[in-house]
Amino acid sequence: MPTITRRVLLNDVDAAGVVFYARIMAIAHECYEEAMAGSGLGLDALIRAGRIGLPLVHADADFSHPLRHGDQVACSVCCETIGTKSFTIRVDLTVLGAEPRAAATVRQIHACVDMDRLQSMPLPADLRAKLTALAPVA
Amino acid sequence: MPTITRRVLLNDVDAAGVVFYARIMAIAHECYEEAMAGSGLGLDALIRAGRIGLPLVHADADFSHPLRHGDQVACSVCCETIGTKSFTIRVDLTVLGAEPRAAATVRQIHACVDMDRLQSMPLPADLRAKLTALAPVA
Amino acid sequence: MPTITRRVLLNDVDAAGVVFYARIMAIAHECYEEAMAGSGLGLDALIRAGRIGLPLVHADADFSHPLRHGDQVACSVCCETIGTKSFTIRVDLTVLGAEPRAAATVRQIHACVDMDRLQSMPLPADLRAKLTALAPVA
Amino acid sequence: MPTITRRVLLNDVDAAGVVFYARIMAIAHECYEEAMAGSGLGLDALIRAGRIGLPLVHADADFSHPLRHGDQVACSVCCETIGTKSFTIRVDLTVLGAEPRAAATVRQIHACVDMDRLQSMPLPADLRAKLTALAPVA
Numbered sequence: 001m002p003t004i005t006r007r008v009l010l011n012d013v014d015a016a017g018v019v020f021y022a023r024i025m026a027i028a029h030e031c032y033e034e035a036m037a038g039s040g041l042g043l044d045a046l047i048r049a050g051r052i053g054l055p056l057v058h059a060d061a062d063f064s065h066p067l068r069h070g071d072q073v074a075c076s077v078c079c080e081t082i083g084t085k086s087f088t089i090r091v092d093l094t095v096l097g098a099e100p101r102a103a104a105t106v107r108q109i110h111a112c113v114d115m116d117r118l119q120s121m122p123l124p125a126d127l128r129a130k131l132t133a134l135a136p137v138a
Numbered sequence: 139m140p141t142i143t144r145r146v147l148l149n150d151v152d153a154a155g156v157v158f159y160a161r162i163m164a165i166a167h168e169c170y171e172e173a174m175a176g177s178g179l180g181l182d183a184l185i186r187a188g189r190i191g192l193p194l195v196h197a198d199a200d201f202s203h204p205l206r207h208g209d210q211v212a213c214s215v216c217c218e219t220i221g222t223k224s225f226t227i228r229v230d231l232t233v234l235g236a237e238p239r240a241a242a243t244v245r246q247i248h249a250c251v252d253m254d255r256l257q258s259m260p261l262p263a264d265l266r267a268k269l270t271a272l273a274p275v276a
Numbered sequence: 277m278p279t280i281t282r283r284v285l286l287n288d289v290d291a292a293g294v295v296f297y298a299r300i301m302a303i304a305h306e307c308y309e310e311a312m313a314g315s316g317l318g319l320d321a322l323i324r325a326g327r328i329g330l331p332l333v334h335a336d337a338d339f340s341h342p343l344r345h346g347d348q349v350a351c352s353v354c355c356e357t358i359g360t361k362s363f364t365i366r367v368d369l370t371v372l373g374a375e376p377r378a379a380a381t382v383r384q385i386h387a388c389v390d391m392d393r394l395q396s397m398p399l400p401a402d403l404r405a406k407l408t409a410l411a412p413v414a
Numbered sequence: 415m416p417t418i419t420r421r422v423l424l425n426d427v428d429a430a431g432v433v434f435y436a437r438i439m440a441i442a443h444e445c446y447e448e449a450m451a452g453s454g455l456g457l458d459a460l461i462r463a464g465r466i467g468l469p470l471v472h473a474d475a476d477f478s479h480p481l482r483h484g485d486q487v488a489c490s491v492c493c494e495t496i497g498t499k500s501f502t503i504r505v506d507l508t509v510l511g512a513e514p515r516a517a518a519t520v521r522q523i524h525a526c527v528d529m530d531r532l533q534s535m536p537l538p539a540d541l542r543a544k545l546t547a548l549a550p551v552a
Contacts, residue, residue, distance in 0.1 A: 007447075007448070007451065008458075009444050009447050009448075010290050010291045010292065010296065010443070010447055010457055010458075010461075011290045011291075011296040011298070011299070011440060011443065011444070012291075013290055013291035014286050014287045014289055014290075015181075015182065015185055015286045015287075015288075015289035015293070015345035016185055016191065016193070016286065017291070018193070020164070020167075020286065020287040021163070021167070021194045021197055021246070022160045022161070022163040022164035022167060022197075022287070023160070023164075023287070025159070025160040025163060025197070026158070026160035026161075026425060029158075029159070029160060029424070029425065030423050030425070033423050033424055034421070034423075037421065042484055043153075043424055043483075043484075044153065044422075044424075044482075044483040044484025045484065047153055047154055047424075047483065048483075053154065055154070055156070055201070055204065056159045056201055057200065057201055057202075058198070058199065058200050058201070059159055059160075059163070059197075059198065059199050059201075060196070060197065060198035060199070061196065061197050061198070062195065062196050063193070063194055063195055063196065063197075064195075066193065068458075069291035069457075069458040069461065069462075070456055070457075070458025070459065108159075145310070145313065146320075147306050147309050147310075148305070148309055148319055148320075148323075148428050148429045148430065148434065149302060149305065149306070149428045149429075149434040149436070149437070150429075151428055151429035152424050152425045152427055152428075153424045153425075153426075153427035153431070153483035154424065155429070158424065158425040160425070161425070164287060167286070167287065168285050168287070171285050171286055172283070172285075175283065180346055181286055181345075181346075182284075182286075182344075182345040182346025183346065185286075185345065186345075206320075207319075207320040207323065207324075207429035208318055208319075208320025208321065291457075291458065291461055292461055292467065292469070294469070296440070296443075297439070297443070297470045297473055297522070298436045298437070298439040298440035298443060298473075299436070299440075301435070301436040301439060301473070302434070302436035302437075305434075305435070305436060319429075320429065323429055323430055329430065331430070331432070331477070331480065332435045332477055333476065333477055333478075334474070334475065334476050334477070335435055335436075335439070335473075335474065335475050335477075336472070336473065336474035336475070337472065337473050337474070338471065338472050339469065339470055339471055339472065339473075340471075342469065384435075
């Protein structure tokens with residue numbers, strides 16, 4: 001499972017002194033995009049090709065520990081489930097340090113959409129293969 | 139239920155030509171904050187007072203229709219459930235037009251936290267009263 | 277000159293407890309977009325038509341007073357100068373209250389670009405007319 | 415001069431298909447923060463200490479080439495000038511590729527502020543030394 005480590009920056013934090021929840025979800029998506037690119041599936045190329053879309057149909061997140069300015073955060077990305085026409089990405093965020101703390105788990109359910117017909121379609125074989133490579137370690 | 143109507147702006151939209159999912163969740167929170175202020179509960183005053191925090195412990199969203207640049211979006215805010223130590227905000231986003239389209243539903247579960255002891259606490263009576271005023275219309 | 281008043285929200289503020297400078301510039305652009313729409317020039321329609329682009333070639337800002345969570349901010353938008361192939365938008369942000377405080381001035385220089393040839397072009401007459409309506413009050 | 419290379423991600427891009435100008439300025443600040451941390455000056459520690467603030471008093475940017483989804487962008491950070499009570503950070507963004515293209519130059523003028531007296535103060539010697547290490551290569 002690819003893990004991306006990043007620092008919490010000044011403008012990640014909100015007026016309550018912690019990373020705003022929707023910013024945590026944006027960070028999760030950034031890590032998903034980096035993990036996909038690392039698997040040879042650039043979202044930019046996919047969008048430019050214009051045949052397949054992978055819109056989110058659902059997202060959820062559980063927050064157990066705040067992220068603060070300067071924290072080093074490890075973001076582990078996996079493809080938790082692969083269905084016929086959709087897949088679920090899970091990103092686990094952990095604050096690093098002497099005692100690492102699980103901070104948040106974000107899930108994104110993506111549908112596979114035929115952009116010509118604007119209707120759902122089965123995941124193409126090459127996309128399925130790349131997602132399989134992101135399966136969680138047993 | 140307070141409803142806030144806003145236009146989708148240039149920088150709300152991402153490279154796929156629709157509003158990025160975490161931006162939809164941020165918009166939901168902005169509407170929650172406006173609705174709370176309209177009920178006399180300013181999050182800024184709450185944070186400055188420093189006694190009570192209302193961090194999110196969970197968030198989820200279902201997306202059924204994309205939001206596009208220039209869309210007028212009605213955001214209805216309600217407090218769906220009020221527990222002893224937590225409450226759930228629901229924001230329904232609808233694209234306005236000749237045929238209004240339900241676009242997304244966002245849910246935020248907020249815990250009530252004693253900021254001195256950093257542990258959960260029962261919702262104070264005045265906060266409970268203001269949340270009750272945001273209850274969904276039957 | 278159109279003036280848009282908005283509240284500083286939780287996620288407008290950064291770890292230093294004030295609105296992050298690039299967020300101030302984003303707010304200025306949001307107000308420019310609203311002012312243009314109010315003049316009958318929707319940026320969304322302009323982009324969809326695909327013939328003319330109005331990219332920024334320069335931006336600058338002076339910051340004289342911080343914006344804090346809960347502040348009510350008046351944002352006055354004007355078109356300060358209209359050239360042959362470019363125009364300058366100025367947005368003045370003022371924190372409202374018993375003693376209003378000038379907080380920031382943002383300037384955006386937009387070029388007019390022929391999107392087919394990808395080169396600068398003179399401002400079309402109808403765009404020029406709408407920008408003239410945004411001229412500063414003498 | 416530290417150079418940070420980053421990919422342009424889905425949510426960096428706006429409805430016009432390029433990175434929104436204020437997002438470019440935010441990216442510049444993110445690179446400044448990373449460069450400062452690399453020089454041993456964490457903005458998070460500075461803010462927590464609460465004695466010195468480094469607010470922006472001015473920012474400007476010139477944009478010469480758009481940033482698009484998937485672009486690899488090199489961001490070079492330097493401290494262009496060091497005054498008695500202020501300093502200027504310059505970030506040059508270049509789109510990498512067979513023919514690298516200069517895309518934007520962002521300048522941030524930071525004042526040094528005594529947070530107790532809320533007035534400008536001379537740059538402390540250790541901060542000055544760290545900024546000197548970020549001076550542009552002749």
